[in-house]
Amino acid sequence: MLGRKRFALAAAATAGLVLVGTIAAQAELTQYPTGFSDEKSADLASQIDPSKPRNVILIIGDGMDDSVITAARNYEHGASGRFAALDALPFTGAMTTHGYKAGEGPDYPIAYVSDSAPTASAWSTGKKTIDGRISQGPSTAANVPGEDYGTVLEQFKQDGKLVGNVSTAEITDATPAAAASHINARACQGPADMANCTSAKKSEGGKGSISEQLVDNKIDVLMGGGLNRYNQATDAGPTVKEYAESEHGYRLVEDKDSMEAINSLEDGPVLGLFTGGNMTPIYEPLVAQPGGVGGPDTRCTEADRGDQPSIADMTKKAIELLDNDEGFFLQAESAMIDKQEHASDICGAIGDLKSLDETVQVALDYQEQNPDTLIIVTGDHGHSTQIVGSAGEGRQTATVQTADGDPMTVAYSTAESGSNHTGTQIRVAASGPQAANVTGVIDQTDLFATMLGRTPSEVGTPTPATPKPAASVAAVKKISVKQIKKQGLQVAVAASSATKVKVTVKKGAKTLASKNAPTKGGVVKVKVKNAKKGKLKVVVTATGAGGTATAKQQVKVTK
Template sequence: MVLLFSFSGGWVGAQEPSSEYSGEPARYVFLFIGDGMGIDHFSVTQVYLNALEEKNVGLKELSFTSFPAAGLVSTFDYGSYITDSSSAITAILTGEKTYSGVLNMLPDKSTPLVSVAEMAKEAGMKVGVVTSVSLDHATPAACYAHQPSRNNFYEIAVEATQSDFDYFGGGGFLQPRGKNNDQRDIFEIFAENGYTVVRNREDFEKLTPQSGKVVAINAVLDEDQTMPYEIDREENDLSLADFTRKGIELLDNPEGFFMLVEGGKIDWAAHANDAATVIRDVLAFGEAIEEAIKFYQQHPEETLIVVTADHETGGLTLGFAATGYSLYPEVLQ
């Protein structure tokens, strides 16, 4: 089964695939989204890792940069050359372009689209959604929600409770009782719909496939209901890799599974032009991918791992004229 690594290249035209896959369909599918992650984001991470160990110029491979298949994708959406996360992930999960800000709807903002995650569930597979940002943020929400605005956070969360997906893990929900704090608590609806909700490491580690449908919220959340940046994570706090590993444990079954895992704060750190934080979150993203690779090694003929980005953020460059194009990775330690 193919392991594919692709990344955004905003001005690259669509190309015909060099070869067509003729094997059996994948039983286990991982889709990793490095939100905002472009070529330079993982390149600077490779430079940084090499600088920690070597004096010579070079790149240290990440878990996903040596996959056997790779490519570029264009990311413009229906109305703009510069996409946002909601229209980009809609295109990835449904194959249809839409306007920025729209989740899983055609440009008319009323016709819903079916995501590949929903297709997987309909086909009898288990489905999981993991993210380092809030579970109602654009990328994870596109697995299950259909909204004219990505900012309809409560409505998005309600759709999560109705999705029948098997595992949600990572961040929380931005408006669990609605924008005006006057709606029914979203976690009550989850419980009513058969979900077990856990909020601490002890309960998280006790989860088994017999736990049924699960919402696992990280015990430590920033005020925007996201997991901390990797650079700020305490040693005993859960990581993106932990949530991915638990997802594999809970979802593994003979009918197969689909799991989306988002490194969501790569994008946020890139918006802030914070290279040191970008590097740590790319590394955390890579560690989550390593969990999928371990699973692939046990099921090589049945597993598909796709690593990509929805778009690139921040205009990150490696060196510039004022420094004579020299790099100083040691300052990022």
């Protein structure tokens, strides 16, 4: 009975889930919502796995809500496009992010808009707390310490498993700090920053600053920005960096090449500090202004990041080092989404969301060979980025040209300059064992039990007949002759139950170019060397044991 109930609930929830194979398509059945021309229940049911995960990879987009995801998707892939990894996770829900305000307790006032400290602490500990507080309970005031709460990372470490923590912010910033430190104020990142945390100083018998606590917790792979914090002198004299090396055997890496040169943890844990402060965003800034900035032809330009690794680079290396038979926990944060949203910098935020999608793909590639790995992707809180109709519809606006070739204007209206967090619910998505627990509307504290592994339940999984393949396609609506010849037409493909997937570009009945795609879909580029101005048709054909499915879309080629 329990199994049948669980399966019925899972099937009923499919309307609210973003499923594998839902990359948007302008298919023949245009009366249906984009990408939902095929019934998905069997595909979803086959992915429900109630077993406890061996590995957990938690990927955080700081400040990542649906508004900034949509803006980044429009820019990178077009309105009908999809992120190849982020949008392909089979289980999706909404997550609430409220916290508490300081007070007498035990019934603390609700903070409907929270910062990254209590939100990261919520999934790390399973408990809510107040703004500025790092994995420590609420109290009467910000400068009054609360009770230390154990974290998921610390539990994995206690169970003898390897652990990692990487970020594009300072590794001592709120989100990475909450994974493995406990302090009353998030600003107390280094020994010289302890004015609001005097009782936590080591010289006062406390656990020390965030930078000290992270290395004292012996995190096996610890990488991000924040070198300046580790260059601060401890109360005992040596710098935190020197303390980490001498007391805990950390090996310091300071650029991408030295990171790549580390091939195992046999010689000790790894401390990667790639910049003095936060790491450089992927794109150069485009900062919104009163009256507007940018225009219909404005595109973001790549930033010079020197020898800094990306979040995808760090995550790939961390997984390589942490991979073992006993299992591991890894938290990876794409932090500059939030940092650049605070600065009203739409290009900076888009770039790090693009990088987050690449990071999710790294995790999915690992999961393909290690299916007992749970991947969770979410944010910590919402932000104020909004797509609006024109430059006059916000305090500060910026306009960019999307992958569709059309202008998109975003607004920031929570302040005269810069922007602030909001209290909106945010996306949470997952793949792997116990991933179904993120569906519906959950609170971020619920992630704590899921990552530690809930008691498995019975799931009734019917054995369907040989399923018919499904396919969908998404490409830009228009592209120039020069672009399609030299750069190629980027086509997002989704497929299921297929053994072969082929993308074909046609002019009438004539085939101009074709290319094979992965059997589960992905993004491919098709160069059409003999393209001319006019209309082309992109056809995706998925072939499998259950038959053949096709999806089609028109693309306009301009001069």
